[in-house]
Amino acid sequence: AQRVTQPEKLLSVFKGAPVELKCNYSYSGSPELFWYVQYSRQRLQLLLRHISRESIKGFTADLNKGETSFHLKKPFAQEEDSAMYYCAHANYNQGGKLIFGQGTELSVKP
Amino acid sequence: GAVVSQHPSRVICKSGTSVKIECRSLDFQATTMFWYRQFPKQSLMLMATSNEGSKATYEQGVEKDKFLINHASLTLSTLTVTSAHPEDSSFYICSAHHGAGATVYFGPGTRLLVL
Numbered sequence: 001a002q003r004v005t006q007p008e009k010l011l012s013v014f015k016g017a018p019v020e021l022k023c024n025y026s027y028s029g030s031p032e033l034f035w036y037v038q039y040s041r042q043r044l045q046l047l048l049r050h051i052s053r054e055s056i057k058g059f060t061a062d063l064n065k066g067e068t069s070f071h072l073k074k075p076f077a078q079e080e081d082s083a084m085y086y087c088a089h090a091n092y093n094q095g096g097k098l099i100f101g102q103g104t105e106l107s108v109k110p
Numbered sequence: 111g112a113v114v115s116q117h118p119s120r121v122i123c124k125s126g127t128s129v130k131i132e133c134r135s136l137d138f139q140a141t142t143m144f145w146y147r148q149f150p151k152q153s154l155m156l157m158a159t160s161n162e163g164s165k166a167t168y169e170q171g172v173e174k175d176k177f178l179i180n181h182a183s184l185t186l187s188t189l190t191v192t193s194a195h196p197e198d199s200s201f202y203i204c205s206a207h208h209g210a211g212a213t214v215y216f217g218p219g220t221r222l223l224v225l
Contacts (some may be wrong), residue, residue, distance in 0.1 A: 031190060036216075037119075042218075043216050043217065043219065044154070044203070044205075044216040045216065045220045052111070058175075084151075086153065086154070088216075092211060094159065095142045095159045095161065095167070096158070096207055096209075096211065096212075096214065097144055097159050098144070098205070098214060099155055099156065100153045100154045101153060101157075102152070102153045103151075103152065103153045105142060105151065
C-alpha cells in the first residue's frame with residue numbers, strides 16, 4: 001500500500017537558518033510526489049512537484065529513490081515560510097488521488 | 111491558477127439533520143473530484159474519489175451511506191453528511207483536476223459543527 005510519512009510534527013527554526021522537512025514514501029511503482037503548503041487560514045496550495053524539478057519560493061525537493069525520500073529544503077528560512085507543509089503522493093492508477101503525509105508545521109522565529 | 115469553490119464555508123447544524131456541501135470548479139471541467147476530511151493540525155484524510163456520471167469510490171472505513179457523494183456535472187460535486195452527529199464535526203475539503211497528471215486544485219474547505 002502506498003504511504004507517505006513525515007516524521008516531524010513541528011519544526012521550529014530561526015530566520016535565516018536552513019530548513020529540511022522530511023518525507024519518506026512507500027510505493028512499488030514510479031512515485032509521483034508533491035509538496036503542498038497551507039498558510040494560516042488559507043487553502044492548500046501546490047508548492048512543487050518532483051517532475052518539474054523547480055525551485056519555488058526558494059524551496060527545492062529532490063527525489064531519492066534509493067532512500068525513498070523527497071525531503072523539502074530551503075537554505076535560508078523566512079518568517080513568511082511559517083505554515084503547514086504536506087508531502088503527498090499521487091496514484092494515477094486510481095484517478096490521481098493524493099495521499100498525504102501527516103504534515104509538518106514549520107515555525108520560523110524572528 | 112484554476113479555482114475551486116466550496117459552499118457553505120461554515121455550517122452549524124443540530125444532531126440528526128443532514129448537511130449538503132457543494133464543490134465547484136469555476137473555470138475548468140473537473141473529471142475527478144476528491145473529498146477530504148481534516149482535523150485541527152492534522153493531515154487530510156481522503157474520504158472518496160468522485161467521477162462525473164459514476165458512483166463515487168470510497169476509501170476503506172468511510173461509510174458511503176453516511177457520506178453521500180454526487181458528481182452530476184463536470185463542475186459540481188456534492189457531499190451530503192446524513193444524520194449528522196457531533197463526531198462528524200470537522201473541516202471538509204474538496205479538490206479537483208481535469209485529467210490524470212493534471213494539477214490538483216483545492217477548495218477553501220467547509221467547517222461543519224454538529225451540536
